[in-house]
Amino acid sequence: MTIFQFALIRSLRNKILLLLLYAVPLAMIFIRPLWTSENSMGFSFYAMIIMFAAFSLVRSIMSDRITGTVVRIFAAPVTTLRYFFQSLCAFWLIISVQIFILVTAGTVLYNWEVGMAVRLTFSYVIFTVTAIAFSLAWDSMFRSKMMSDSVFSIVTSFMALLGGIFIPIAMLPDFLRNIGMVFPVYWVSKSLLSVQGQETSSNYWLSIFIMILFAAAFLLYGSKRRLE
Amino acid sequence: MMWELFRLNFWHYLRRLSRDSFGILIFVALPLILVYVLSLVGAQNTEGQIYFHGYNMVATHISVGMMLLFQLNGGIYLLNCLNHDFIKPMKWRLNASPCHVYMSVFGAVAACLVFTVAQGILIVSGSTLLMGAYWGNLWITIMVIVIVSTISQLLNIILLLCIRNLSAAEYMSWFLAWSMAVLGGMMFPLPDNAFFRFMRQYGTPFSLARNVIQESGFLATTSASMWNSIVMLVGLTVFLAMIIVLLGRRKLG
Amino acid sequence: MNNMPPYEKIAIVYRAMAMISLYVLWTRTGNEMKGLLVFLILLILMLLRWRFPMMKWTLLIDQAVTIYASALWESSLFASALIVFDALYLGYPVLIIPVLLYIAFNRPDLMLAILLMQSVFAGLSLRGWRNQQQISLKQIDDAGKKFYESENLKQELLLANVQVVRMAELSERSRIAGEIHDHAGHEIIAAFMSLQTTQVLLENDISQAKEMLREATGRLQSGIVKIRDAVHNLTPFTETGIDALRKLCEEFKNCPVELMVYGDPHKVPVHLWVILESCLKEALTNILRHTEATNARATLDITRHIVRLCIENNGIKESDSYPGLGLNNLRLRAKAIGGSVSYDLSDRFSLVCVLPIERAFYEHPDCRR
Numbered sequence: 001m002t003i004f005q006f007a008l009i010r011s012l013r014n015k016i017l018l019l020l021l022y023a024v025p026l027a028m029i030f031i032r033p034l035w036t037s038e039n040s041m042g043f044s045f046y047a048m049i050i051m052f053a054a055f056s057l058v059r060s061i062m063s064d065r066i067t068g069t070v071v072r073i074f075a076a077p078v079t080t081l082r083y084f085f086q087s088l089c090a091f092w093l094i095i096s097v098q099i100f101i102l103v104t105a106g107t108v109l110y111n112w113e114v115g116m117a118v119r120l121t122f123s124y125v126i127f128t129v130t131a132i133a134f135s136l137a138w139d140s141m142f143r144s145k146m147m148s149d150s151v152f153s154i155v156t157s158f159m160a161l162l163g164g165i166f167i168p169i170a171m172l173p174d175f176l177r178n179i180g181m182v183f184p185v186y187w188v189s190k191s192l193l194s195v196q197g198q199e200t201s202s203n204y205w206l207s208i209f210i211m212i213l214f215a216a217a218f219l220l221y222g223s224k225r226r227l228e
Numbered sequence: 229m230m231w232e233l234f235r236l237n238f239w240h241y242l243r244r245l246s247r248d249s250f251g252i253l254i255f256v257a258l259p260l261i262l263v264y265v266l267s268l269v270g271a272q273n274t275e276g277q278i279y280f281h282g283y284n285m286v287a288t289h290i291s292v293g294m295m296l297l298f299q300l301n302g303g304i305y306l307l308n309c310l311n312h313d314f315i316k317p318m319k320w321r322l323n324a325s326p327c328h329v330y331m332s333v334f335g336a337v338a339a340c341l342v343f344t345v346a347q348g349i350l351i352v353s354g355s356t357l358l359m360g361a362y363w364g365n366l367w368i369t370i371m372v373i374v375i376v377s378t379i380s381q382l383l384n385i386i387l388l389l390c391i392r393n394l395s396a397a398e399y400m401s402w403f404l405a406w407s408m409a410v411l412g413g414m415m416f417p418l419p420d421n422a423f424f425r426f427m428r429q430y431g432t433p434f435s436l437a438r439n440v441i442q443e444s445g446f447l448a449t450t451s452a453s454m455w456n457s458i459v460m461l462v463g464l465t466v467f468l469a470m471i472i473v474l475l476g477r478r479k480l481g
Numbered sequence: 482m483n484n485m486p487p488y489e490k491i492a493i494v495y496r497a498m499a500m501i502s503l504y505v506l507w508t509r510t511g512n513e514m515k516g517l518l519v520f521l522i523l524l525i526l527m528l529l530r531w532r533f534p535m536m537k538w539t540l541l542i543d544q545a546v547t548i549y550a551s552a553l554w555e556s557s558l559f560a561s562a563l564i565v566f567d568a569l570y571l572g573y574p575v576l577i578i579p580v581l582l583y584i585a586f587n588r589p590d591l592m593l594a595i596l597l598m599q600s601v602f603a604g605l606s607l608r609g610w611r612n613q614q615q616i617s618l619k620q621i622d623d624a625g626k627k628f629y630e631s632e633n634l635k636q637e638l639l640l641a642n643v644q645v646v647r648m649a650e651l652s653e654r655s656r657i658a659g660e661i662h663d664h665a666g667h668e669i670i671a672a673f674m675s676l677q678t679t680q681v682l683l684e685n686d687i688s689q690a691k692e693m694l695r696e697a698t699g700r701l702q703s704g705i706v707k708i709r710d711a712v713h714n715l716t717p718f719t720e721t722g723i724d725a726l727r728k729l730c731e732e733f734k735n736c737p738v739e740l741m742v743y744g745d746p747h748k749v750p751v752h753l754w755v756i757l758e759s760c761l762k763e764a765l766t767n768i769l770r771h772t773e774a775t776n777a778r779a780t781l782d783i784t785r786h787i788v789r790l791c792i793e794n795n796g797i798k799e800s801d802s803y804p805g806l807g808l809n810n811l812r813l814r815a816k817a818i819g820g821s822v823s824y825d826l827s828d829r830f831s832l833v834c835v836l837p838i839e840r841a842f843y844e845h846p847d848c849r850r
Binding site for chain 1: 508521522524529532
């Protein structure tokens with residue numbers, strides 16, 4: 001598990017990333033109106049934070065590819081599967097710890113039921129997998145970090161807009177909702193609505209299943225070995 | 229001689245800016261797409277009358293805010309040019325040229341201003357033709373675009389003079405522009421108290437500019453508020469220019 | 482994406498457009514969640530086939546999903562167009578039999594039939610293009626390999642030429658040394674010993690000394706004869722070296738050729754004379770063929786390190802022609818030993834050949850033994 005340990009240490013060494021990963025969500029959980037009102041947007045805002053955190057973490061794989069380090073890594077007896085699996089597991093663990101801390105804090109502060117907390121955690125954890133897979137697929141399409149960053153910020157703005165983050169899904173016209181369904185953010189919003197009791201339970205499991213399918217598709221695309 | 233130097237600098241920077249097609253896409257296409265999407269959402273969820281005198285009021289409200297937001301962000305072009313030419317090692321080459329620093333900066337500011345104003349005009353045209361937005365008196369609107377772009381350029385010069393780091397200055401510029409939009413009530417409804425009411429009406433260049441545009445047409449009964457806002461905007465521009473003259477002598481000279 | 486062949490790019494664009502069309506169709510016809518699941522599963526299977534090219538059998542799963550979903554969402558059968566295209570493009574037409582049979586039994590509508598026909602056409606065309614490209618590539622590879630092998634052989638032959646010359650020189654030297662040692666050597670040593678004895682006998686016995694002296698003279702005479710014979714045997718009958726060049730110049734009847742030699746011709750190794758002779762022959766042939774010269778001059782400069790042959794004439798070129806095979810060959814031969822041949826075809830024909838003299842080899846202590 002060398003690669004796993006190394007990816008973990010490398011990610012945690014970045015102070016700004018740690019701030020984004022732990023300080024921002026923990027600050028957010030203390031803003032009561034975001035979590036307790038009728039149309040509380042805190043749950044969906046946190047999903048966007050997970051997306052950004054996953055993107056920042058997976059960039060280390062992209063910088064490996066751009067700097068040519070990946071050529072040296074693959075000169076060692078390491079299979080592509082092992083390299084990606086261990087790196088992505090490390091990133092998933094970092095974000096999952098953050099999710100666990102946040103949900104625990106929320107349960108203590110706002111008296112969330114255990115069932116709701118478990119479903120919330122599960123929803124976020126699956127979305128983390130999808131977000132990491134998406135970031136992997138995204139990074140594999142670009143050769144320069146600057147280009148990747150600029151286009152990502154635009155695309156995530158659209159994803160947030162059409163995926164029920166800034167505007168509740170119910171307020172979106174059908175035409176835009178259909179476009180939004182192409183983004184995984186839409187499905188995490190839907191699952192969060194189920195957790196909050198505004199959608200049925202079958203929709204919850206459907207959203208989870210669709211997020212898993214998205215993750216599979218992104219992983220298949222992003223995990224091809226690209227040596228430059 | 230001075231005019232020739234200025235002309236040279238102006239065309240050089242303008243040509244440099246026009247080569248960045250990605251930037252044009254972000255500053256013109258993106259706001260139009262956002263206006264379209266948000267006006268669809270707004271039209272779906274609004275109870276009142278959407279069309280008034282043949283114009284789409286939802287699109288009007290959103291496009292004014294979006295245009296002003298992107299104009300306030302337009303100073304980032306200038307930030308990048310100035311950083312590349314006057315803070316990075318390139319500055320030694322420019323210092324060796326027979327052109328004074330002030331002239332190059334004037335040329336850069338003029339070129340960025342023209343470029344962002346052109347983009348603003350494109351947004352106005354696009355939203356009018358494609359979405360039926362209402363912009364009031366077009367000459368006043370163009371004047372507002374010029375003033376707001378100028379304010380944005382001046383603000384970004386001050387940021388670069390105070391914060392010598394490009395990425396920090398960019399973040400600050402972006403943060404300031406978005407704060408102005410938030411305080412102007414563009415993103416989400418703010419608490420209803422005196423402070424937030426003031427900020428929404430007169431507190432930021434964003435609010436002042438929006439007042440001018442909205443009250444330049446048939447939406448307002450008198451033009452007193454409009455002229456007040458114009459005077460305040462011009463006053464702010466002069467104030468920022470004076471700060472730059474003071475700071476610039478110390479930092480760039 | 483940049484290294485992909487064009488048919489591969491077109492296939493990707495076709496598949497992307499098919500998926501987008503399927504999605505748009507899904508938004509227009511009911512919005513059932515099952516439709517979205519079908520779309521996602523087909524996307525995943527397509528990516529799986531792209532990622533692992535061996536998994537072509539997954540086309541069967543695609544078909545199973547499409548057929549099963551058609552009971553819930555009618556328009557899912559339109560996805561079979563993409564499956565048919567994939568199967569034909571990948572070269573496994575037999576895999577699409579299940580879905581075609583199902584469609585045939587369920588009486589397809591006109592739109593679906595047209596879509597299937599166009600995807601068959603697209604799949605077969607792209608497959609044909611791919612096969613054609615692969616055949617052309619193979620032919621180019623084979624031709625390249627043959628060319629490479631022949632170039633290698635040419636290079637080896639040129640090098641072998643030089644090595645053969647060196648080996649011949651070495652073996653000749655040892656033969657000459659052996660002959661002189663075996664025949665003349667003994668006589669001269671015997672004569673020397675007799676003269677030494679004569680020196681001693683001069684003080685004691687004069688008659689004996691006279692006898693010894695006569696014997697020594699006889700032996701020396703015999704030795705001289707043997708050396709003369711050896712030299713006579715070694716002298717070649719045909720002209721070599723500078724004599725060959727002189728003979729070529731004298732035998733050229735078209736115009737008088739003046740040969741000027743500067744330096745010591747004996748310094749030039751044998752294998753270089755061969756190339757110099759060929760250069761002169763080629764130059765004179767070209768003068769004969771392409772110019773109307775009345776006078777030609779060949780200059781041979783021999784220094785410690787190089788030998789330079791320059792042939793010029795005063796004629797005017799009658800026609801524009803490219804350097805022939807002979808000149809190209811000369812160039813290659815000169816290049817193989819580190820020299821160069823350059824020619825000027827613009828105004829009048831002139832040729833310059835510069836060859837290095839490998840002093841290190843000839844002045845090596847081992848060579849003097």
